[in-house]
Amino acid sequence: MRATEQAEQLNDHMVTGLVRDGVIPADSAVDRAFRTVKRHWFLPGTDLDQVYANVAVVTRRRPDGVPISSSSQPAIVARMLQQLDALPGHRVLEIGAGTGYNAALLGQLVGPDGTVTTIDVDPEICAAAEGHLQVAEASNVSVIRGDGWAGVEEHGPFDRIEATVGVWDLSTRWVEQLKPDGLLVAPLWLRTGLQASVAFRRRNGGLKAASIEPCGFMTLRGPGAGDAGYEQIGGWTVSFDEPSPTRAALLERLLPTPPRTGPAPDLPAGWFTRMALIEPDAVHLFSLGRDGPVVGRGVIDASVPGLAVIVSDPRGANTVQVFGGEEVGGRLLRMIGSGPPIELRNLFISAVRAGEPVDEHQPLVTLTRPNFRFVISGN
Ligand SMILES: C[S@@+](CC[C@H](N)C(=O)[O-])C[C@H]1O[C@@H](n2cnc3c(N)ncnc32)[C@H](O)[C@@H]1O
Structure with missing residues (x-):
């Protein structure tokens, strides 16, 4: 079979899988866009099986x-x-x-009467994306080099703005460049290990979440990046809400020690969402094992000192692992059982400009960032 035919078949198989899993409604505009725009145009040199395996494909890394x-x-x-x-x-x-793939999908969705502007901070990435978009004949998409935190005022105002890189706050420029009633979708860092793609609708000067989906994105680069981020510690990628040398040092000490491992309790869906939102000692660890991602979610306690995490392997099997003092294991189990889990998709989130009044009376949590406060209520 010719490579093009093989790619077409693999693409159809992938999209059919997304429809079957309920990710995309059958015969919707998004379904048609995915069937038209082939992902391998944007990942030249990547094995076709990987291109169409419904996994993220890293295309560029820092020297570390x-x-x-x-x-x-x-x-x-x-x-x-x-x-x-x-x-x-x-x-x-x-x-x-990035590769230009999502921009080309957007180009299909807005059609010949619409336009897509996509911006990337990295000139080499922009050059590659331009080449891929030419192959895809995405003539309504333009690529701009620059810091996306500033938006692209000269191409606005926009009906829709989508960030495909993780953010810790929202840029006031995006909101200014968004039309009234427009939608802004961004992967927002809520708390350690907890990111959500939030679709904010701009209405009466405010931003209210219209939908929320779990997600995991690399973080924005440049002045808008904020304090949150990742550190490599003991073979794990650890997420921190703000740089924390004390916690990092504690993890450096604890992670190389042999953990006590036991069976995990029943874990209700949403247990970690609740813990990450309300528990300041929550931790999230990630590593890419040979068979896929391994995730550790739990609690660190400097007073013990100890670390207790539920480790989930690529097959979804869970164990409890306790490093350091045993008491922290008990604390983790009590925390898991101590309140109803929270379904991320059912949260209410509004973004209130710094200095403006909040009309929510009893939020579950308010995240204060330089430009916006994110007021989150439970379900
Ligand atoms: C996950 S990739 C985007 C994937 C892309 N939409 C695609 O379809 O391939 C995130 C991208 O955001 C870019 N980025 C990071 N910080 C940025 C910034 N401040 N302004 C614009 N782009 C940025 C990175 O260079 C990277 O290419």
Whole structure:
């Protein structure tokens, strides 16, 4: 079979899988866009089986190995496009051009009467994206080199803005460049290990979440990046809400020690969402094992000192691992059982400009960032 035919078949198989799993409604605009735009045009040199395996493909890394660009997992790309609801004729801004794949999908969604502007901070990434978009004949997409935190005022105002890179706050420029009633979709860092793709609708000067989806994105580069981020410690990628030398040193000490391992309790869906939102000692660890991602979610306690995490392997099997003092294991188990889990998709989130009044009376948590306060209520 010729490579093109093989790629077409693999693409159809991948999209059919996304429809079957309920990620994309059958015969929807997003379904048609995915069937038209082939992902291998944007990942030249990558094995076709990997291109169409519904996984993120890292395309660029820092010298220390930390990924700085990728083609995001197609299921997440699709979910975010559903959230964005880009329509024919729309003017769309994407922050994070990467390979150009999502921009080309957006180009299909807005059609010949619409336009897509995609911006990336990295000139080499922009040049590659431009080449891929030419192959895809995406003539309504333009690539801009620059810091996406500033938006692209000269191409606005936009009906839709989508960030495909993780953010810790929102840029006030995006909101200014978004039309009233427009949608802004961004992977927002809520708390350690907890990111969500939030679709904010701009209404009466405020921003209210219209939909929320779980996601995991690499973080924005440049002045808008904020304090949150990742550190490599003891073979794990650890997420921190703010740089924390004390915690980092504690993890450096604890992680190389042999853990006590036992069976995990029943874990209700959403247990870690609740813990990450309300528990300041929550921790999140990630490592890419030979068979896929391994994730550790739990609690660190400097007073013990100890670390207790539920480790989930690539097959979804869970164990409890306790490093250091045993008491922290008990604390983790009590925390898991101490309150109803929280379904991320059912949260209410509003973004309130710094200095403006909040009308929510009893939020679950308020995240104060330089430009916005994110007021989160439970379900
Ligand atoms: C996950 S990739 C985007 C994937 C892309 N949408 C695609 O379809 O391939 C994130 C991208 O955001 C870019 N980025 C990081 N910080 C940025 C910034 N401040 N402004 C614009 N782009 C940025 C990175 O260079 C990277 O290419």
